[in-house]
Amino acid sequence: MALTVAPAAAQRGGFIRDAEIEALLSDYATPIIRAAGVGTSAVNIYLVGSTAFNAFVADGRRIFINSGVLMQADTPNEVIGVLAHETGHIAGGHLARMRLELQNAQAMAILGMLLGAGAMAAGAMAGDAGAGAQAGQAMMMGSQHALQRSLLSYQRGEEAAADRSAVNYLNATEQSSKGMLTTFASLADQSFLSTKYVDPYAQSHPMPRERIAALEKLAQESPYFEKQDPPQLQHRHDLARAKLTGYLEHPSSVNRRYPPSDKSLPAVYARTIALMQSGNYRDAMAGADALLRVEPSNPYFWELKADLFVKSGRPRDAIGPYQKAVSMAPHPGLIRVALGGAMVAADDPSLLQQGIKQLNQGLQEEPDFAAGYRHLAIAYGKAGQVPEAELATAQEYFTRGDYELAQRFAGRAQQGLARGSPAWLRADDILNYKPPRS
Template sequence: MRILRYLAATLMLWAAVAMPARAGGLIRDADVEYALGQIAAPVLRAAGLPSSVRVLVIEDDALNAFVADTQHIFLNSGLIMKLGSAEALQYVIAHEAAHISNGHLARRAGNARAARTAAGLGFVLAAAAMASGSPSVATGLAAGTQSAALRQFLAHTRAEESSADVSALRSLVRAGIDPKAALEVHDIFRGQEALSAGRQDPYMRSHPLTRDRMRAAQGFVAGNSGQARKDTAATYWFHRAQGKLSAFLRAPGWTLRRANSSVTKDIALMREAVAYHRTSNLKKSLAAIDSALALRPKDALYVELKGQILLESRQFGAAVQVYRQAAAMAPNEPLILGGLGRAQLAAGDPGAALKVLEQARGRDFRDPRILRDLAVAHAKTGDNGMASLVTAERYALLGRLSDAKLHATRAEGLLPRGSGPWRRAQDVLSATKNLR
């Protein structure tokens, strides 16, 4: 695979430069991902993409968004929290969706396949991290002997970016979204051009000059105005995703001072619940989330947050009950199932946890926490071969290929030869061999 050839030279940099210092990798949160799915749905339809395309969040303050395969759109948390409207976020998603629908990925080095396995997604994230353009990456590339090939793999061409801008604007119009949102996004990046290259955010550095993009967008908007409708649902979910992210990523005091400025009372209460939870005030945290649930009693995602608060406060029995309630309300949500399995493990019931976590993994392999907990459940129920296999897949997802190889080798020796799990171990070993 061409992606493996280009990434081979960069693997030594992975641990240091996968994310900026503050970043924590993928943020897997059922509430945030549902919100982004609701916001993205009309844009993806307008772009002609299937509903299976997922929008995922990376914990990173940089103003960046990107695609690295045909199945995922990645948004940095810093960009989501910086944007001022749902329409602006929809324009960003439409721009990235255009790279998929316009076939740009097929022409870029490294787009060999969609990431349909834990190892595959880990490689995609490794490539995307290198593409982010952080100073540490730039230093590593400058010192490396493969920098020319890597630049070929990582570069966004200006022609493709301009094409994606036009396609994104057209998608907004088809979806009934005001294309003026593009001007809001471009305006955010206008000031980046005055900064030195080392201080610019990667989204600006990899794209045409903002003034040129702004001029083109203004011309399009002038001929396509007055046809949009306000989507109140998208606005609600945008502010809810912003509120949830900021509550967990910013200081609790910052959140508590600003919670009452939320667009709805339930979002304000949710933010307060998270802030109080982060200050270990269980009483106030539960009071706030219960008040939010009083306003939205059928909201499984708020029930899930209550379960998380209880679990992280070591109220294991209560957490299991609340997570069961959330899972009953949203039986197909893998992150909620993962939370239930985690609570059952903490409560000392690995057998029940194993069943639930297998269901969660079957629906979504992208959450390292689910894989970690599933490995623990297998170990506690005496299946060390499966525990090693799932651990190998988790390390592959995280980009830790040497650890993945170690555990896949162990799993290969413990699992029945030729079985499905044994072949999964072979997949991980094959991937690490190709990269080496």
């Protein structure tokens, strides 16, 4: 189930879920978060489906990073520098004034609020504040003006403090600050030339020349300034960029970025995904096989082959490749959900309970994966386990931040579940959840 895009509550943008890219971001961020002393288990990173170069924090434990950061960054170090800066905000407590209710809100709901704030800012910048406000208020459901003010009220002192902290984290992990400097200098140039090239959220992060000069002095004093990223990490970064390009850009754009004359593995990866996206499964399968001949132990190439089988209507054939991917991936939760989904889609009664088992296990590893609960609901429905199917539907809506529908389905599920059972208790937790106040 490579690169699943989940729609945000605001119906504008969404999260991208992908095992390969999430593992890469985790490897980028974990040393930084440890150096900051905030605890790796306390910080979650969410990949937002937007091509704009932007990242932001919404509370003290969540970093949102746009897919555009990965797609535009030439090196891992540039992305690591962005993550280090955002970690500096978290470690510095710069969002302590954020409404406390956000600590418990689902990430999907938070993203909807963020997008609403962005729409309001974009309308004002375009000279149509009324339309922007109307769109933003609809996205935010008329309830999060305080959040908007908090998001857009960063002070320069906090930004400078986050810069200094980021350099310290990079030094502590023996990494260069050059990537962060390159990134922020580029954003400063964009802001200077024209605001229309800058994401609305970036306006809360002013990039004056004096700030870049201060950061440059700090970065160049580091003994690791000229240190390069490890080749294997660069390779993974290049593959992740190719994957995002293949999924998110038009096939013609993919071929311009990765022309047939480019025989590199990332280029083949991008073109193979583009072929799959355009429905050319035969040529895409040939591309997947070519990738596996070069890297037979790459779990994500096996996942791609399995995805091709599913998309071409052959879910039973996808089971073997998914099993290989699960056995090789460091964090296989998302792939395990896809494996369970393929078992259920095979329409073989002997595979149904195995599929349910894989779906439940995958969701234990990835409890925020809303689409996985939809697959689980379908599986329980096929098995005739209606209360369990309704509970899975409630969990999907809850994860998406639609608490009203979640509680409606949880109530229905609870009526058919054994009182006090684990499933009954999960439904009860949803029913007793108090959403953030409007």
